[in-house]
Amino acid sequence: DIQVTQSPSTLSASVGDRVTITCRASRNIDLWMAWYQQKPGKVPNLLIYKSSILESGVPSRFSGTGSGTEFTLTISSLQPDDFATYYCHQYNSYSTWTFGQGTKVEVK
Amino acid sequence: QLQLQESGPGLVKPSETLSLTCTVSGGSTSSGSYCWDWMRQAPGKGLEWIGTICYTGNIFYNPSLRSRATVSEDTSRNQFSLKLTSVTAADTAVYHCARHPGSSPIDFWGQGTLVTVSS
Secondary structure (H helix, E strand, O other), X not given: OOOEEEEOOEEEEOOOOOEEEEEEEOOOOOOOEEEEEEOOOOOOEEXXXXXXXXXXXXXXXXXXXXXXXXXXXXXXXXXXXXXXEEEEEEOOXXXXXEEOOOEEEEEO | OOEEEEEOOOEEOOOOOEEEEEEEEXXXXXXXXXXXXXXXXXXXXXXXXXXXXXXXXXXEEOOOOOOOEEEEEEOOOOEEEEEEOOOOHHHOEEEEEEEEXXXXXXXXXXXXXXXXXXX
């Protein structure tokens, strides 16, 4: 099975900060990484797929990079609406769809 | 507008079978290159994929749940379902049905239904 390790688990930041979240896959998944944002009581919202492709309607301050085993989600300038929990999701193959443990972005 | 609605008992006894149905409206489970998923999220925890049924007829399961989970489809009713046998308290979670296109991640989620396993 492909394991995904996401870090950090919690991130304290201020509005305007540049924020970076990292996910590491246990083996090569090419570009098959997605990122979701989830707010309390809500369903996850797809931000990025295939490592770096921005989902329609997602603000351009969100970006994704990486390939193989190392992936990063960056928020270039944190906005009040961005305080939430973020999950990475590897979808390389159905036998091993897995999610990262989540990163809670909280107010510093 | 696509809508996915989960339905089923909110309380299941330990060792019994959890059964949930997802009703799809505004779209068809039998058309297009879509796959239909079951996901869950335990209280205060992260996301877990349970299983997927695809337009090809293929069905896939999380290896950790494969022995207990069954995903099926009723195209005449535009529904798909989940059965999870021998449940324990560890299966208490919000269960979501969802959709994803072909080789893409989930792009649409149902709102979810809380299932509590307790005697």
